[in-house]
Amino acid sequence: MPHFSALTWRIIAFNALALIVLTGGVILVQATGRGLVEERLIGIQEQAAIVAGTLADYATDPDTHTLKVKDAELLLGPLIEPTRLRGRLYLPSGRLATDTRYLLPRNIVQVQDLPPLDHWSQFKQWVKRVYQGIMGVRPFAQLQPYYEAGDDGRVYHEVDRALNGVTASAERVDDRNRLILSVAAPIQQKPFRTIYGVLLLSTEGGDIDDILRQERATLIEVFAVAFMVMLLSSLYLAGTIAEPVKRLAAAADRVRFGRGARRDIPNFPERDDEIGDLADSLKAMTADLYDRIDAIESFAADVAHELKNPLTSLASAVEMFSRAKDDEGRGRLLKIIRGDIKRIDRLITDISDASRLDAELSRETPEPVNLSRLLATIIDIYRMTDNSRGVEFVLDDQLPAGAIVRGRDERLGQVFRNLIDNAISFSPQGGKVTVTATRHDHHARVTVEDEGPGIPPDNLESIFQRFYTERPTESFGRNSGLGLSIARQIIVGAGGHVWAENRAAGGGQGDGARLIVELPVAAP
Numbered sequence: 001m002p003h004f005s006a007l008t009w010r011i012i013a014f015n016a017l018a019l020i021v022l023t024g025g026v027i028l029v030q031a032t033g034r035g036l037v038e039e040r041l042i043g044i045q046e047q048a049a050i051v052a053g054t055l056a057d058y059a060t061d062p063d064t065h066t067l068k069v070k071d072a073e074l075l076l077g078p079l080i081e082p083t084r085l086r087g088r089l090y091l092p093s094g095r096l097a098t099d100t101r102y103l104l105p106r107n108i109v110q111v112q113d114l115p116p117l118d119h120w121s122q123f124k125q126w127v128k129r130v131y132q133g134i135m136g137v138r139p140f141a142q143l144q145p146y147y148e149a150g151d152d153g154r155v156y157h158e159v160d161r162a163l164n165g166v167t168a169s170a171e172r173v174d175d176r177n178r179l180i181l182s183v184a185a186p187i188q189q190k191p192f193r194t195i196y197g198v199l200l201l202s203t204e205g206g207d208i209d210d211i212l213r214q215e216r217a218t219l220i221e222v223f224a225v226a227f228m229v230m231l232l233s234s235l236y237l238a239g240t241i242a243e244p245v246k247r248l249a250a251a252a253d254r255v256r257f258g259r260g261a262r263r264d265i266p267n268f269p270e271r272d273d274e275i276g277d278l279a280d281s282l283k284a285m286t287a288d289l290y291d292r293i294d295a296i297e298s299f300a301a302d303v304a305h306e307l308k309n310p311l312t313s314l315a316s317a318v319e320m321f322s323r324a325k326d327d328e329g330r331g332r333l334l335k336i337i338r339g340d341i342k343r344i345d346r347l348i349t350d351i352s353d354a355s356r357l358d359a360e361l362s363r364e365t366p367e368p369v370n371l372s373r374l375l376a377t378i379i380d381i382y383r384m385t386d387n388s389r390g391v392e393f394v395l396d397d398q399l400p401a402g403a404i405v406r407g408r409d410e411r412l413g414q415v416f417r418n419l420i421d422n423a424i425s426f427s428p429q430g431g432k433v434t435v436t437a438t439r440h441d442h443h444a445r446v447t448v449e450d451e452g453p454g455i456p457p458d459n460l461e462s463i464f465q466r467f468y469t470e471r472p473t474e475s476f477g478r479n480s481g482l483g484l485s486i487a488r489q490i491i492v493g494a495g496g497h498v499w500a501e502n503r504a505a506g507g508g509q510g511d512g513a514r515l516i517v518e519l520p521v522a523a524p
Contacts, residue, residue, distance in 0.1 A: 011242070012234040019230050023223045040208055041169055041181055044085065044201050048167070048185040051079050051087065052199045056189045060196045067187065067196040069097050077103045084207050088200040089187075090153035092163065097197065146172035146180040153198065158184035162198040178209050244268060244275045248282055255286055307347060314340040351482070366406040366494065368522060371444050372399050374409055375437055378416050391427050393420075396436040403444055405519040407494040412519075415490050415498075418483035419448040419515045426452030426513065443496075443518045451512045454502040463500055464488045484515075495520050 059072035072089055080087040080100045089097040153159040158168035162184035172180045182202035186195050244266075251265045265283040268276045317336040324330045379395040405412070416435075423433045431451040438445050455463060466485045491498045496519040504511040 011238045015230045015234045044183045048183045048201045052185040052187045056187045065194050073098050085201045090198040092195055094152055094154035096151045143171055143173045146174040159198050159200055162186045310340040310343045364408050368404045369407050369409045371403050371405050372397050390430045391424050392432045394434045398438045404522045406522045411490045415487040418487045423448050423450035426450050442521055444521050446517045448515045455513045460500045
């Protein structure tokens with residue numbers, strides 16, 4: 001047996017259950033065969049009434065009130081021969097007068113199975129009886145057994161009732177589990193109620209059962225064909241659903257337990273359905289996961305590198321401190337040690353913020369932010385704060401009233417503070433930092449400009465990398481190189497863009513740098 005997945009078995013089981021319930025319901029409704037039985041009984045009753053009336057008219061003696069048996073036999077044979085019935089005549093005393101089994105050629109030879117001798121034959125006979133019992137008429141009902149009454153017809157209750165002038169019927173089962181229907185009609189002339197005898201018409205065993213068995217055999221054949229179609233369609237359905245899902249699960253396990261090289265998720269470009277969408281989503285998710293792992297590894301390597309420099313300087317200063325012979329030398333070394341400690345503390349703080357930023361951004365819910373109000377608040381804070389360079393701050397807000405962007409005000413504020421801090425660090429003594437806010441189509445654009453030396457054209461993109469720093473000598477060690485990287489991470493998370501350019505004509509250095517942020521406008 002092929003190894004099927006649990007989903008395949010479920011698909012086959014539920015489809016098979018529906019088919020079995022449907023077929024079982026049809027068989028159960030048809031089980032009693034009442035419609036066929038009642039229709040057959042009505043037909044026998046009509047035939048019995050016709051034959052009994054004919055016998056009453058042409059085979060009776062009104063003077064002696066007796067049945068002329070010889071005349072009745074001559075009439076009974078031709079009347080019963082076209083039917084599949086057996087006819088018997090009983091006198092008013094209940095004694096058998098004639099039986100068509102002895103009058104018609106088709107009833108001369110009677111066939112009866114011999115009892116089986118060996119166990120295997122007995123078992124086959126038992127299986128056959130069970131099959132015939134299930135496939136026959138009323139397989140679950142208990143009917144009276146049929147037996148040959150011999151010469152005394154009164155043992156049949158329908159004959160006994162017919163002798164009292166009432167047409168009666170009966171249903172019995174013979175020793176081969178075949179249904180026998182019988183109808184007894186009194187032979188009497190209409191104006192009078194004198195009973196000349198009783199006509200008993202009965203079916204030959206198996207004629208009704210054969211019809212019903214044939215119908216049920218056809219139903220079983222249809223069920224077998226439907227089951228094969230169901231099985232093939234279920235296997236096809238399972239192949240289009242369960243097998244791709246199984247492949248995706250196996251690929252996900254390989255990604256989970258994989259070591260070394262990347263593991264690819266299979267895709268199904270030919271499938272334009274939910275399975276194809278699932279494969280595409282898993283493939284994209286896995287690619288993002290690998291990118292995130294690479295970023296973490298790169299970040300860890302950068303952190304180790306950035307921490308190594310101040311630690312090396314600190315270790316050298318501590319070693320030289322023990323060798324210093326005068327207080328002036330020790331003082332210089334202590335100043336270096338304090339600077340390295342501050343630098344390490346600043347690095348650890350910025351690294352901690354950067355490492356938490358990704359997770360916090362994924363959990364935060366964007367909210368409406370009034371960009372004009374946010375920029376005005378930030379510039380006011382910088383204006384009220386003393387700065388050693390005497391830098392002037394200018395805000396040129398050209399946004400429409402009530403311009404709204406989606407994000408978190410504290411995160412967006414962190415972005416603009418980082419950009420302004422970067423501009424301050426490159427500004428000359430008494431320089432100016434200009435913040436301009438304008439609207440371009442469906443985006444709000446904020447630019448932060450300084451009057452510093454500008455950015456080397458080759459580094460316009462690399463300044464957004466982690467730990468990148470290229471500052472004047474007097475500013476060395478005061479920045480971790482994470483500010484612009486954090487700013488880009490926040491802006492991209494908010495659905496915007498951030499980039500850098502030089503203010504000089506042609507993009508050259510000398511007239512200062514310009515950092516630009518674009519965010520989609522949510523509402524006017």
